[in-house]
Amino acid sequence: MTNIGNQIQFGVYQTMPNPDPNRLPIAFEEWEERAREVLEDGPYYYVAGGAGGENTMKANLHAFNRWKIVPRMLRNVENRDTSVELFGKNYNFPLMHAPIGVQSIIHEEGDLGSARACAELGVPFIASSASTVPMEKIAEVMGDAPRWFQLYWSKDPDIAASFLRRAEASGYSAIIVTLDTPMMAWREHDLRNVYLPFLIGEGVGNYLTDPAFCSKLEKSPQEDPNAAIMYWTQVFGNASLTWDDLAFLRKHTKLPIVLKGILHPDDAKLAIEHGVDGIIVSNHGGRQVDGAIGALDALPLVCDAVQGQIPVLMDSGIRRGSDVIKALALGAKAVLVGRPCMYGLAVAGEKGVKAVLQNMIADMDITMALAGERSVNELGKSILVNEKF
Numbered sequence: 028m029t030n031i032g033n034q035i036q037f038g039v040y041q042t043m044p045n046p047d048p049n050r051l052p053i054a055f056e057e058w059e060e061r062a063r064e065v066l067e068d069g070p071y072y073y074v075a076g077g078a079g080g081e082n083t084m085k086a087n088l089h090a091f092n093r094w095k096i097v098p099r100m101l102r103n104v105e106n107r108d109t110s111v112e113l114f115g116k117n118y119n120f121p122l123m124h125a126p127i128g129v130q131s132i133i134h135e136e137g138d139l140g141s142a143r144a145c146a147e148l149g150v151p152f153i154a155s156s157a158s159t160v161p162m163e164k165i166a167e168v169m170g171d172a173p174r175w176f177q178l179y180w181s182k183d184p185d186i187a188a189s190f191l192r193r194a195e196a197s198g199y200s201a202i203i204v205t206l207d208t209p210m211m212a213w214r215e216h217d218l219r220n221v222y223l224p225f226l227i228g229e230g231v232g233n234y235l236t237d238p239a240f241c242s243k244l245e246k247s248p249q250e251d252p253n254a255a256i257m258y259w260t261q262v263f264g265n266a267s268l269t270w271d272d273l274a275f276l277r278k279h280t281k282l283p284i285v286l287k288g289i290l291h292p293d294d295a296k297l298a299i300e301h302g303v304d305g306i307i308v309s310n311h312g313g314r315q316v317d318g319a320i321g322a323l324d325a326l327p328l329v330c331d332a333v334q335g336q337i338p339v340l341m342d343s344g345i346r347r348g349s350d351v352i353k354a355l356a357l358g359a360k361a362v363l364v365g366r367p368c369m370y371g372l373a374v375a376g377e378k379g380v381k382a383v384l385q386n387m388i389a390d391m392d393i394t395m396a397l398a399g400e401r402s403v404n405e406l407g408k409s410i411l412v413n414e415k416f
């Protein structure tokens with residue numbers, strides 16, 4: 028039991044002379060504005076943009092705005108509990124760093140800066156299959172800090188199995204399987220900017236260092252980088268997968284398997300039938316299906332179908348503490364934070380990611396207290412109304 032929100036809040040007041048031209052932003056909008064100033068068009072729009080007309084991206088934010096908190100009074104909220112238990116482990120906070128590929132396009136510290144920031148806070152870092160640096164390097168800088176691995180399930184089963192082996196060997200404690208990206212969506216900014224970050228610079232470290240991947244190449248990636256990248260574009264995704272294929276993952280890992288990208292209640296039921304350990308309600312931050320349901324709108328429908336049988340997490344549109352509270356109240360056990368972390372990384376590397384997460388934790392804790400609630404595990408729909416009602 029702590030009151031971590033107030034501690035962080037007073038810490039900010041103490042260390043922030045006003046006006047200080049070097050201060051880090053507080054609000055999401057200011058982080059994004061500052062990120063826009065430091066990033067070139069290509070990387071900025073790659074991060075900030077969505078699929079098609081960006082209607083799903085807008086739907087995500089709109090859904091958070093429609094739900095309103097109805098605070099309760101006189102409920103002794105002096106000491107509060109922000110910890111959660113997931114897949115047999117305890118975490119200090121109900122939030123994680125979403126898996127995000129090629130972070131070196133945003134800041135030279137890249138994935139390692141974000142991983143270090145998470146390690147300092149005890150926030151689980153979800154390393155992407157498409158991270159710039161290999162998962163082992165990320166594990167090395169994190170020490171014993173909590174980390175999960177996100178699998179892009181390659182068309183080549185040897186690569187998928189190799190990734191699972193490597194993740195287990197380097198101390199990742201859950202496998203997040205992203206289902207909504209068997210191929211890249213129609214992303215109009217990136218097409219206009221002719222920008223696909225996987226084809227440039229260090230590219231995708233997990234693949235270029237993978238024994239299974241390299242064994243399929245005539246020459247090593249160092250000798251023929253173009254051939255390696257071309258092969259990667261062929262095997263990265265797998266649009267032929269079906270629910271029956273989940274048995275393959277079970278066979279190749281003992282770690283908890285969590286499916287990311289669930290939006291339909293029937294898919295949530297199928298996930299349970301196929302024995303997965305958890306699901307993440309997500310529309311990939313509006314980056315895949317344009318015109319899809321807002322993730323927060325999908326959350327209560329999915330939770331109704333799941334009936335508490337497995338943990339439900341969510342992402343897509345989390346921008347501040349009150350968003351976390353709304354998602355938890357609608358049934359999520361924890362949330363993943365995506366773009367806010369990337370704007371923090373763009374502005375100030377590791378320090379920026381740490382500040383974004385720390386501020387969100389403080390805002391979440393304070394909002395919980397002011398709503399009359401003491402524990403993230405006790406939040407429920409009773410503190411919310413939907414605008415349409």
Ligand SMILES: Cc1cc2nc3c(=O)[nH]c(=O)nc-3n(C[C@H](O)[C@H](O)[C@H](O)COP(=O)(O)O)c2cc1C
Pocket residue numbers: 073074075087125126127128155156157158177205287309310311312313314342343344345363364365366367369
């Ligand atoms: C630049 C960028 C790269 C991403 N890369 C991945 C990835 O490699 N794997 C994955 O599962 N999701 C990826 N995502 C999706 C995030 O994990 C998450 O679902 C999304 O960012 C949540 O929405 P939000 O940004 O609105 O918070 C990426 C998102 C962004 C913005």
Ligand SMILES: CCCCCCC(=O)C(=O)O
Pocket residue numbers: 128157208210211225263311314
């Ligand atoms: C070729 C598709 C790679 C996508 C990996 C990154 C990602 O998920 C994203 O949203 O961007």
